[in-house]
Amino acid sequence: MTQVPSVLTIAGTDPSGGAGIQADLKTFQELKSYGMSVITTVVAQNTTGVQDVHHLPIQMIEQQLESVITDIPVHAFKTGMIAHIDMMKVIAEKIPKLDAPYVMDPVMVATSGDPLIEEKARLYLREKLLPLTTLVTPNIPEAEYITGDKIDTTDDMKQAAEQIVVNFGANGALIKGGHLKGDAVDFLYDGTSMHTFSSKRIDTTNTHGTGCTYSAAITAYLSQGLPLQKAVEKAKHFVTAAIKHSFSIGSGNGPTNHWASREERVKR
């Protein structure tokens, strides 16, 4: 009998397949962890933006979590879009039961600019959920929201990473530089030291779901027992290859390619 690490995502959906639960499950599968999902919100969206949302009832989110937790071990988990404070509260209650590394992608706004969570939920995320995380992976606008400080330079990014750990209680913070100019540089502060992950910027607008894919890859590697720094290093290679081989489909920001990175991974 084969034993595989099992990994859970708690997030919203994307019927166009580039972001949210769909991107997470594709990533888990590609990286050979057993993928499971709890849906918070059904989102009608595509490469051009968000057309509609349908939030699931709180008790349904709670029941999905219970159904997974009471049956299958969870070796690592991530959260993505959690639109309402009440959803966050039930998830926060279950986190101690999961007893596994927790990666939070603090999803607030889609690449298209559409807001994905309410203001009260942002505050709860910052005050209550952040201290429960093994790693939080904000992009620049999300890190600016969390710290309240503007980020214009790589020094500002490093400062934000440190602040999110020291002042806001996350165990680790990875600030993603996709929104700055120049190379795509991310900084990880793990509570002790700062680590840099850098790649050449790829000239593309196909970036729908890059944040989801990156955090899902980190979660998959953590479920396999890799230490944090190594998990981020390998996930950075994965997301870079997925952007490099991304699909020009749809009329907006196209999605990344989860499987074309196989060849690149084999080469290393």
Ligand SMILES: Nc1ncnc2c1ncn2[C@@H]1O[C@H](COP(=O)(O)OP(=O)(O)OP(=O)(O)O)[C@@H](O)[C@H]1O
């Ligand atoms: N054009 C690019 N070329 C190479 N790497 C990129 C590019 N854009 C983003 N990245 C990298 O992709 C990862 C995701 O970063 P980004 O800052 O785009 O996150 P995000 O804003 O949460 O993503 P999303 O677009 O899903 O909202 C990071 O490692 C970042 O450095």
Ligand SMILES: Cc1ncc(COP(=O)(O)O)c(N)n1
């Ligand atoms: C359900 C869901 N979760 C997260 C994102 C963010 O991804 P992106 O910023 O790449 O659109 C999204 N669009 N939809």
